[in-house]
Every structure is written in structure tokens, then in C-alpha cells.
Amino acid sequence: MGVMAYIAAAIAVGLGALGAGIGNGLIVSKTVEGIARQPEAKSTLQTTMFIGVGLVEALPIIGVVLAFIFYGAA
Amino acid sequence: MNELSKYLVTLIRVVLFFVAFCLFLSAVLPAQRPVMNGLVLGSVVSCLNVLYMARRIRLVAESAATAGKGRKRAGIGFGVRLLTSVAAIMIALKFPQYFNQVAVIASLVFAQFLLQILGMIFAVKEGKSSDEQGGKRES
Numbered sequence: 707m708g709v710m711a712y713i714a715a716a717i718a719v720g721l722g723a724l725g726a727g728i729g730n731g732l733i734v735s736k737t738v739e740g741i742a743r744q745p746e747a748k749s750t751l752q753t754t755m756f757i758g759v760g761l762v763e764a765l766p767i768i769g770v771v772l773a774f775i776f777y778g779a780a
Numbered sequence: 781m782n783e784l785s786k787y788l789v790t791l792i793r794v795v796l797f798f799v800a801f802c803l804f805l806s807a808v809l810p811a812q813r814p815v816m817n818g819l820v821l822g823s824v825v826s827c828l829n830v831l832y833m834a835r836r837i838r839l840v841a842e843s844a845a846t847a848g849k850g851r852k853r854a855g856i857g858f859g860v861r862l863l864t865s866v867a868a869i870m871i872a873l874k875f876p877q878y879f880n881q882v883a884v885i886a887s888l889v890f891a892q893f894l895l896q897i898l899g900m901i902f903a904v905k906e907g908k909s910s911d912e913q914g915g916k917r918e919s
Contacts, residue, residue: 727858730856730858734856737841738840745845748845752783753783753787755837760891760892760895763829763833763858766862767862768888770862771865771869771885774873
């Protein structure tokens with residue numbers, strides 16, 4: 707179980723963070739673009755961004771937690 | 781009130797209700813106390829994460845609206861939020877007699893999922909109110 711558990715932990719953290727990074731980057735870039743084009747829509751856009759970032763960030767948090775469990779089991 | 785503040789107020793209210801309910805169950809059922817403590821720890825950390833995220837998003841939006849005249853913002857503080865979650869897990873691993881690890885893990889994304897549900901509820905409400913306004917205008 708030893709080495710495989712470490713590999714599983716690394717994959718869970720790494721891929722989770724990679725996906726979240728790409729997702730967050732897309733959300734933030736589109737929102738900033740929208741606010742720069744239409745500053746009067748700032749309130750709506752930042753609320754949409756808030757919900758989107760919350761959805762994206764749930765996954766890496768679960769990934770990190772799973773990685774800790776794998777690390778503990780190793 | 782700002783639209784984001786409306787979400788935050790509702791979110792904090794629901795999380796505080798949840799924490800109060802868990803503390804009540806912790807008092808009523810002493811055998812389940814580690815599970816309830818774990819739920820309280822996880823949901824409080826998750827709520828703090830969401831509040832920090834809201835603050836950073838406000839700053840990023842402000843920076844975008846002022847077109848770079850203010851202080852430049854590079855990120856939305858994802859690392860800090862991740863490490864806060866790791867700290868909660870570490871507390872649960874360090875003190876297993878007080879905190880159930882599975883309960884902490886399960887409630888670490890409580891506020892984030894609650895945010896999705898609130899988004900759906902507010903979207904339905906806004907849709908209904910705009911439909912009513914459209915109907916009044918037509919009549």
C-alpha cells in the first residue's frame with residue numbers, strides 16, 4: 707500500500723489543483739473582461755463569479771482531504 | 781443592499797442555524813459529541829473560507845472596475861483557503877477524541893454547496909418577480 711498511497715495522494719492533489727486553477731482562471735478572466743466592458747454590471751457579474759468560484763473550489767478541497775487520508779493510510 | 785451582501789447575509793444566517801442545531805444535538809446526545817463537534821468545526825471553517833473568497837472577489841472586481849488605477853490584484857486567495865481547510869483536517873487528526881474526521885471532511889464544503897442552493901433559490905425568485913413585473917406591464 708505504501709508507495710501506491712503516496713502516488714494516489716499526489717495525483718489527487720495535483721490534478722485537483724490543476725483543474726481548479728484552470729477553472730478559476732477562466733472564471734476570473736471572463737468576469738474581469740465583463741466588468742471592464744460594462745462597469746455598471748459589476749454587482750451581477752461579481753455575484754455570478756462568487757457562485758462559480760465556490761463551485762470550482764469544492765473539488766480541490768475534497769482532493770486535498772482525500773490526499774491526507776491516503777497519506778495517513780500509507 | 782449589494783447582491784453579494786444579500787448572499788452573504790443569508791449564508792451566514794444558515795450556517796449559524798446549522799451550528800446552533802449541531803450544538804443542541806451535541807448537548808442532547810453526548811455519545812455523538814465528536815461527530816457534532818466535527819460538523820461545527822468543518823462548517824465554521826467553510827463559512828470563513830467563503831467570507832474570505834467574497835472579500836477577495838470584491839477587491840478583484842473593484843480593481844477591474846477602476847481599470848488598474850487602484851492596487852493591482854493578482855489572485856483570489858485560493859492557497860489561503862486550501863491551507864485553512866488543511867488546518868481543520870490537521871486539528872481533527874490531532875484530536876480524534878474531540879472531532880470526528882469524517883464529519884469534518886464532510887462539512888468542509890458545506891458553505892460552498894449551500895451557496896449553489898442559494899444561487900438557485902435567488903435565481904428562481906428573481907425570475908418570478910421579473911415575470912410578475914412583465915405581466916403588470918402587459919396588462
